[in-house]
Amino acid sequence: MSNEVDAGDYGPMKRLSTMFSTLQDKFHRDRSDRDLTLPQPTAPALAVTSFFEYLVVVSLGKKRGQGTYEPQITYQFPKLANMELSQREEEEKSLKAILLFCFPEGVNWAPLTEYPSETFSFVLTEVDGSRKNGYCRRLLPHGKGARAPEAYCIISRVACFGLFSKIFDEVEKRRQISMAMIYPFMQSLREAPFPAPGNTVKIKSFIPESGTEIISLTRPLDSWLEHVDFRTLFHCLTNEEVLKVFASTVLERRIIFMAEELSTLSQVLHAVAALLYPFTWQHTFISIVPSVLIDVVMAPTPYLLGVQRSKLDDVTDQSDMLIVDLTEGAERTFITCIGDESTILPEKLQEELLQALCCRRDNSTSEELNKVVSEAFLSFFVKTVGHFSSHVKGSSGRQPGVFQKKSFCKASEHKASQHFVKRFIQTQMFDIFIQEVERRPTQEGFFHKKIAEYQESKKKEKAMRGERPKPHLAAFPSSSLLPATGTNCKNL
Secondary structure, eight states: OOSSOOGGGSOHHHHHHHHHHHHHHHHHHHOSOOOOOOOOSOOOOOOOOBSOSEEEEEEEEEOTTSSOEEEEEEEEESOGGGSOHHHHHHHHHHHHHHHHHHSTTOSOOOOBSOOOOEEEEEEEEOTTSOEEEEEEEEEOOSOSSSBOOEEEEEEESOOOHHHHHHHHHHHHHHHTTOGGGHHHHHHHHHHSBOOOTTOEEEEEEEETTTEEEEEEEEOOSSGGGTTOOTHHHHHHSOHHHHHHHHHHHHTTOEEEEEESOHHHHHHHHHHHHHTTTTSOOOSEEESSOOGGGGGGGGOSSOEEEEEEGGGHHHHTTOOSSEEEEOSTTOSOSEEEOOSOGGGSSOHHHHHHHHHHHTTOOTTOOHHHHHHHHHHHHHHHHHHHHTTGGGGEESOBTTBOOEEOHHHHHHTOSSHHHHHHHHHHTTSHHHHHHHHHHHHOTTOOSHHHHHHHHHHHHHHHHHHHHTOOOOSSOOOOOHHHHSOOSOOOOOOO
């Protein structure tokens, strides 16, 4: 792991209790209810059968006798009264957290005549460890004169940012007519089954003067990328800068991203986390840190945090971390860094990653961009740790296997890769991954499919050269994942 405190010896609840105890004490002094739900590390996924659980509209109400505003829920569908008692009690706790994340800036607001609409997301973790996604669109409501923005927030167990952005387009269109027009649309959506990857669901919705509309909602075929759009990441950072961020992330360091736009923060953080596939970030992940919780930056354990740039002075006194400024035209992209970010990844593999990323086209769709970027980083893991299955010994039938660390590290073909692998296998994300492999040695998935494809192509290459194939994976063929050459090397 990196030189941060090793979180692997702590249970998730103990670790978070340590991190947030100071923050929760401060928050509790201002509120009587002590049950605030906070985003936390990775939680088990649950089966999803519907698009969302509920929609809330959060408005800014002026405090009596004060010049400040506070967020308050002015609309909810379905209403809490229509929920079962146990569900209602749990949602009441979550609603307090939603208020914070819809308006993380706090109470410092003033009426506005212009405000650009933006969409962002955040994550809530329940007591049982299950995760919910919060999708939020903040805009200035229709009207005349100065007025406060309002936020539309959808809570769902579905992780599909693009799909909910389209849903918000429909919600916003109906809001301009009447708040009452939102109800029938959301009711139809809530009753519709969540589609399988690549499938489409059609929603009927009536709008006065327009008649009945058919709204098509299509789920991306690559379901593990459906919450991600890499375009914002590569708009804010160069290819070389993305690699430095990726290097810090794979060693599970403390990383803070700074931007004024909430949409930029949430999209970049989710994109960075997606670069780790097939591994999963196991530590604290907060795409937008509310002002009241800014002290989370002092936590000694690994994290990925999104902080608005107005809070720059609150984070720059920290050391041993990477602070990334996503602001366009920023004087320095890396406000603070440890200094070894460009040497963490093996040099040859860095060059191959840069070559792959340069094959992006500026007119590519989000799906095309996601494919090029994700497969480039997936090939990195195939080259460095894709031989793991050959080093899980003793598995037979239903008996779990035992991962052989020493032989696994030695099996890396190049010394540069060995050095990286020795550091990477100490991370919690690799540990969780290999524990699952030990329990189920015969897994199948996209990563395993790519490894199998490599092994077959490597055998053919060695057969053509008259060589005896080695029993482990050493490198990924340069042509198997990269797009066709000849494309202009441009940043999007």
